[in-house]
Structures are given as structure tokens and as C-alpha cells.
Amino acid sequence: MKSKTSPQIAVHLGRLKLKNPVMTASGTFGYGEEYADYVDLNRLGAVVVKGLSLKPRLGNPPPRIMETTGGMLNAVGLQNIGVDAFIEEKLPFLRKYDVAVIANIYGETYDEYKKVAKKLSAAKGVHALELNISCPNVKKGGVSFGSDPKVAARVTQAVKEEASLPVIVKLTPNVTDIAVIAQAVEKAGADAISLINTLTGMAVDLKTRKPYLRNITGGLSGPAIKPVALRMVWEVVKKVSVPVIGIGGIMTAEDALEFLILGAKAVQIGTANFINPHATMEVIEGIKDYLTANKIKDVNEIIGTFQP
Amino acid sequence: MAKNIYIGEISKNKEIQEDCFLMKVKVAASFETPLPGQFVMIRIAGLNDPFLSRPISIYSFSRRNNFCLIELLYRVVGKGTQIMAGLIEGSQVEINGPLGNGFEIDSVGKNVVFIAGGIGIAPMSLLIENLSRRFPSSLMTLYFGAQRETAVVGLDKPQKLCHDVNVCTDDGSLGEKNLVTQAFQKDMKKFLPANTSIYACGPRGMLLSLAKILNKGTFNCQVSLEERMACGTGACMGCAVAVKDKKNTLAYQRVCADGPVFNLRDIIWE
């Protein structure tokens, strides 16, 4: 079938070696087990788990989600079981698979980020950390860590001091100049940069004149945000030399390839999983088909080949 | 058999009451037999607008020679259900399921009471079918409420299988002019908490009234809840409902994966 002629699709993000450039995006794939019936997790480039905090988080009151044109708003508010329960209850399941596990982490203070990073570095079966300095749905920390270059650099540095694992810093699009933040975290030691998180948005119920989300605002995700995500990835790859992971609105292999051509070394697929749990598998196959059709032997040959 | 995405083929999609449709969908024989209270996430194959899939309860299910037939009973309330209503025979839909935890049905009391409001009858019908088959000696009573006669649906099977069916409408156009919860409350002394199982599904307001009515007693009541959903599989945390957890503190649980069936007593109404 796809024996010798199958293109090479492994990518390296510095020390982090992935079977292919397709990962799941944090918060859209649970802790992996939620989709294990639908997807062979072994085939993924990496599983990025729901954002973890030091203590369990209750999350925001409902309603938390609203459909919008070509996407959705969410204000989940980082509900999660906490890093200790993750290590005890969820990680053993993921260890059964031959897949890179990336723990997305969140803190309200530098110290919290450090503690979570330290616990995860000591746990068996985590391959990298992704710092969420960009969640728009929590009051403290979150987005404020990601919108000031000095603060973003400081949290990156703080985690780097504790973590033996590669550190990916995930950026928010809700800033004036994302490249400035990217450069700041690169300088502070980030091993890779992922972007974008959700764009802050709203929706109004005409019947009640109330917001559809209890939190009033929420994060927009899905195909509606892809053009913005592409533009931001483009701005960042021009300015940094660490690997960049493209995220935002990817539904198909064509979408993923746009990010790779711009210079992203890998991609994450988020909201698409909700409506098509096989999305990641279809994207992996579609990338291979594109490479084969274009007689390209290695996916790395197309990364960063954008012709502006 | 793992949960999966099935391509379903519509074999029937007909308006059976005002704004209320019955859809029959053929799916592969590997579809897991659903438990009463479980649901599917449905979307139109290849269509990305509306973007998210819609949760719909399984109203009826049967196995045929080499396929399964899923029946869905749905009310047109917005864009997604409107588009569903326009689908013709032979159209394809994507079905993810069966999802969620159904009602607890391992044992029931001597009396079984069903309380359904509007389209909330959909999961109740499958439940009634299942329980009346398995517990033929239990006494089954249905309280059903709808706005008006033209909104009364889904009573075919309950009328055959329940010993007593009480129909209420808001305007009295069919049955008693009353709220379904009040009709139940009037009869409540007929039932003893120790040997009665109550199941309910309906609009939030109905369930809240029921919670107030049952608040003081010790009746065991399972309810099926609705919330907006994105994934339907427990991954997004979008469909949260406030409940009292084991330690009696507030927790947000997922309607899709921890429910949709909850113990009425555990729900925190805000």
C-alpha cells in the first residue's frame, strides 16, 4: 500500500520529535481518553491535554458556549481536575500509547506556573509543556500574562528554571503586535511557540438582550479565525528562529498545509475535533496525499516555502 | 463496539405535528444498541453551517437484517432543526453515538412515574418501551404536558404501554388544562417514595417546578437535562450543569458525558 513511496512526515521541534506535524489543541481533546474510541492516539503527532492548573478549577457558570458563523465562542474558564489528579488519574492512560504527550499549563502567579511545571517534569510520560499565557476566559493571570512582553518573558523564564522538558509558549492573538511577544518569549528561553489561542468575542440574544454566554465574552475558535491565525503565524515566523506551531481554524489538510507553507513546523487541531472526531487522522492522510501528488518526499521540504 | 461516526441515510422525515418531525435514519449494523436516555450528535454530511452538531435523543431504535434504524423526534426551534426538517429521503447525515449515560434502569419500584414536557417525551418513549418489557408487573403512569393540542406528540407507545396516561395542555385544548407538574402533584399521595421510581424530561421550568414539589420528600427522581453542546463526547467542557458533588459542594458536570441523566436532587438551580 503506502510502503516505500509514502512520504516522510516526522518533524522535530528542537528536542521534541513528532511522528507527524499534527497535534490536538488544548481544551478540545480532553485528556485524550474522550476521543480514544474514535481516533488511534498512536497515530497522532502529539496529544495536547486540557489546560492544567495547580489546584482543580471549577470553571465558569453556564451557558459556556455559543455557535457562531463558522465557529464557536467558549467561556469554559479552564475547568480542570488539577495537575495532581491529572498525573494520577489521566497520565497512566496516555502512557499506554506511543504518542508524545504535551501538558498545557496555566497559573495565576509565576509561582503557580513553576509548581505545575515542576510536577509535570517529574511525572513519567509527559514530553513537553505548553504554557497557556493566553486564555481569555479567566479573570486573573491568563491573558494578562500574554499581552505584556515583559510579563510573558518572565513567566517563560520562571518555567524554564523548573522544567527539564521542552517548553512551548502559547500566544494570544488579543494583542497589538504578536511578534513582539514572540520575540520576548524566545529570548526568555522558549523552545517553541504556538499560536493562536482564541480571539475574544461576544454574541447577543435579541429576545432577551442578554449575552449568550454567562461570562459575557468568550473565545472565538473554528474556521472563522483561520485567516487571522495565518496572518499572525506569518508575522511570528519572520521574527523568531524557534519552531512555531500553527493553530486556528484548521479543518482540513489544505488548511494545515497553509500553515506549514508559511513556516509553521507543526499544527494543532482544535474545534474541528468537535464536529469531526476523525479530523486529525484526515489531516495526516491529506498531508501525505498532497506530498505524494506533488512528488515531495519529506514534509520538511515544504515548511517555510511561502512565496510572498 | 466503539463509539463512532456513522453515515446515516434518511429513510423518512415527516412532520407529524405542528413543527414536530419524526426522522428515521438507517445506520450500519455496528451501531451500539442505545440505552434509554442516550442521544446522538447529528449533522448534515458535508455542511459546515450550522457549524456544530445538534444533540437529539434516541426516540426509538431497532435492528434489521443488516442495518439499524434510529428514530428521532424533534421540534423545529432554530436554524439547525429547520435544516434537518428540510432533508428528504435518501439524504445523508452524520451520526455520532450513542452518547451519554442513559437512565438507571437496573431496578425499578412497583410504581414507575414518567413526567414529560413537550419534546421531552422523546427519551421517555424509549424508556417506557424498555421498562415495560423488563418489568411487566410494575405499574407505569405517564404525566405528559404540552402547550396545546397541536404540540402533543410521541404518545403512541406510551398509550399502549402505560397503565395510566395523563395529558395536560396549557390552554386545555386537549386533556386537562393544567401544568403537568401540578397534575402529578395532585396525585402524589398515591405513590410511596419507597416503591416509586420517577423519571422526567422537559423544559427547565418544568424540571425546576418538579424539584420544588419533590424537595421535601424522599422520592428518587432521575431527569434528563439539556444544554448547548459542542463535542457531545466530554472533551470541551462546554455543556456544564451545576450540581452538588459527593462532598456536597458545587461542581460543574458535563451534560453530555456525566449526564444527560442526573439525579434531580443533585441539581443546583440558579
Ligand SMILES: Cc1cc2nc3c(=O)[nH]c(=O)nc-3n(C[C@H](O)[C@H](O)[C@H](O)COP(=O)(O)OP(=O)(O)OC[C@H]3O[C@@H](n4cnc5c(N)ncnc54)[C@H](O)[C@@H]3O)c2cc1C
Ligand atoms: C441530550 C439532549 C437531547 C435532546 N433531545 C432532543 C430531542 O429528542 N428532540 C428535540 O427536538 N430536541 C432535543 N434536544 C434539544 C435540541 O438539541 C435543540 O433544540 C437543538 O440543538 C436546537 O438547534 P437549532 O439550531 O434548531 O436551534 P438554535 O438556533 O441553535 O437555538 C434555538 C433555541 O434552542 C435552544 N437550544 C439550542 N441548542 C440547545 C440544546 N443543545 N439544548 C437545549 N436547547 C437548545 C436555544 O437556546 C434557542 O432557544 C436535546 C438536547 C440535548 C442536550
Ligand SMILES: Cc1cc2nc3c(=O)[nH]c(=O)nc-3n(C[C@H](O)[C@H](O)[C@H](O)COP(=O)(O)O)c2cc1C
Ligand atoms: C472549548 C475550548 C477550550 C479550550 N481550552 C484551552 C485550554 O485549556 N488551554 C489552551 O491553551 N487553549 C485552549 N483552547 C484554545 C485552543 O487550544 C485553540 O488555540 C483555539 O481553539 C484555536 O484553534 P481551533 O480554531 O482549531 O479551535 C480552547 C478552545 C476551545 C474551543
Ligand code: FES
Ligand atoms: S458538549 Fe463538549 S463536554 Fe459536553
